[in-house]
Amino acid sequence: MSVLEGSCLCGGVRFEVSGEFEPRSYCHCTSCKRLSGGAATANGRARSDSIRITAGRELLRTYQPDEGSAKTFCSVCGSNLFGAGWPESEFASVRLPAIDTPFEGGPTRHIFTRSVAAWETLPDDGLLCEED
Numbered sequence: 001m002s003v004l005e006g007s008c009l010c011g012g013v014r015f016e017v018s019g020e021f022e023p024r025s026y027c028h029c030t031s032c033k034r035l036s037g038g039a040a041t042a043n044g045r046a047r048s049d050s051i052r053i054t055a056g057r058e059l060l061r062t063y064q065p066d067e068g069s070a071k072t073f074c075s076v077c078g079s080n081l082f083g084a085g086w087p088e089s090e091f092a093s094v095r096l097p098a099i100d101t102p103f104e105g106g107p108t109r110h111i112f113t114r115s116v117a118a119w120e121t122l123p124d125d126g127l128l129c130e131e132d
């Protein structure tokens with residue numbers, strides 16, 4: 001079982017994830033667009049208890065929207081790090097751009113494609129597309 005290291009943009013938060021990211025997805029939902037500033041977030045699902053914060057735990061903030069799951073970010077630089085209700089949930093979404101260690105396997109699907117924005121073009125990359 002490999003251990004991957006991750007960090008936020010400012011480097012204040014550091015963490016480790018052990019185990020596998022399964023599944024791996026680009027999420028195009030409207031929440032992910034807003035929190036990331038991009039067309040989608042790139043995520044790997046991991047067990048919440050496989051994520052170990054090694055620095056900067058006090059910098060983490062969790063936002064619980066009225067609908068949907070809690071999202072956790074660095075309060076200094078705003079990097080979004082974990083979704084899907086981490087740390088209480090059994091499984092968390094780990095934002096793949098936060099991972100520093102090279103690993104095999106990118107996202108295999110696009111999800112929430114019903115929320116593709118008017119200004120957004122889904123890439124023609126042959127990956128599975130799921131409406132939600």
Ligand SMILES: [Zn+2]
Nearest residue numbers: 008010074077
């Ligand atoms: Zn940061």
Ligand SMILES: [Zn+2]
Nearest residue numbers: 027028029032
């Ligand atoms: Zn999303």
